[in-house]
Amino acid sequence: MSSQISSTTTGASSQPRYAAIKAHIRAQIESGEWPAHFRVPSENQLAQDFNVSRMTARRALSELTDEGVLMRSQGLGTFVAEPVPAGSLLEVRNIADEVAARGHSYGNRILKLEQTTASNEVAVALGLAEGAAVYHSIIVHLDNGLPIQFEERYTNPTLVPEYLQQDFSAATPNEYLTRVAPLTEADTTVEAIGADGTVAEALEIDSGSACLQIWRRTMSRAGTVSFARLVHPGNRYRLGAQLRF
């Protein structure tokens, strides 16, 4: 019943031997044969079944553990892990939609809309050379007339050439960008900061008061589209996410 691997030589050709063991285990789990908490064969057992050394069998189990597929416990054994949530919550949502969903009126103030040269930080984030031309916009979003988000955005002009000509009082940058350059990926970082002078004035809050700052790099197939810094007054905004296991 056990599959016998014939070739003695190590660096066979196509794929390493531990990959075959990983594939086998994955197949059992995906077929439902091995449910969550099922105890998978031990290292020694797998080594025997697949005719490899224990260290090779171990590698298969270790990698699957790192990948969240299995769980191991010294002395007990190796078990199939709970299925992962995988679902990406915390969608990249349009602030205007969010305000509308609350039944409030949306508005904005465009503080800046210009072409400038990329600083080192911006260049790295957008994958451009330092000093390259980039579009730069600063917009304050209003919820029932009250500032709710300070948006500073750097956009890649090679991917979105008509950015500066847009009417952002009609459609937000986010809305426009997702239409012209469908997103494939986004890096998001959340941190707490004290508002500096510029932000405080724009959001009509005291300088130094706690704000939620979100950095977001959005990428489409062609490259990094845009790099935005979104600042919310701490007491007027919350980020929510629901995770499932």
Added chain:
Amino acid sequence: MSSQISSTTTGASSQPRYAAIKAHIRAQIESGEWPAHFRVPSENQLAQDFNVSRMTARRALSELTDEGVLMRSQGLGTFVAEPVPAGSLLEVRNIADEVAARGHSYGNRILKLEQTTASNEVAVALGLAEGAAVYHSIIVHLDNGLPIQFEERYTNPTLVPEYLQQDFSAATPNEYLTRVAPLTEADTTVEAIGADGTVAEALEIDSGSACLQIWRRTMSRAGTVSFARLVHPGNRYRLGAQLRF
């Protein structure tokens, strides 16, 4: 010329030998000594420097590669990867693991561990009657001795009766809870606040300075297990997430 291993016994005591190598490499990178794209010593070089076998040095490099800290290329060498954002937003992760993953030492201070009665807010969150008995704990988590998280937690005693008897210096509440009551779902809310007196003192920061506050309700099959408020100093913590579309 071959490395002479003095101590014959393998499992020394505190931490494995490859961990020391990982920590060393991390330190060089974090100090700026080794910038992005810097070529790190080869497996053989590290093996010699740290007086371990090549396979042990290799393990350190491999794990750091899996963690996104390094990049390897057969025939060329091992290089420092582009810096990536910290913390992971989506997964409900153990703060102790997160600290350990950074190669830092974890510690905590238990400020409170008691049984009390549920306020209205707590009762609603846990699905209990107002005034019902709940467990209440306050713990400060340390990263290299520096406070990095203030954790205030209310736990449902009907689901986790032995909560108060746990030794939280050994396993964090998160760790313990996920063991005894496997999670099925979690609500997470992130906001920015100014630190109040209690939090400021516990985190050793100035009162009023910006903090990331995370509310998290964790549910298992049997009901709502726990309701936690996690406060991070804004300048010592970031939440990151990578979303795919």
Added chain:
DNA sequence: CAACTAGACTTGTATATACAAGAATGTACA
């Protein structure tokens, strides 16, 4: 019966060794 102990598992760490395979640098030869 309870408590301890010894063994038989398990995973975890560490080493020494071998060969495969990618990449760079030199050197010899046409």
Added chain:
DNA sequence: TGTACATTCTTGTATATACAAGTCTAGTTG
């Protein structure tokens, strides 16, 4: 000059071995 080859780095795969350490079971002992 330039191509081909050998050398020497590097990382990647695989094995055999040893001991450490966690967990359970069965047997022994008080």
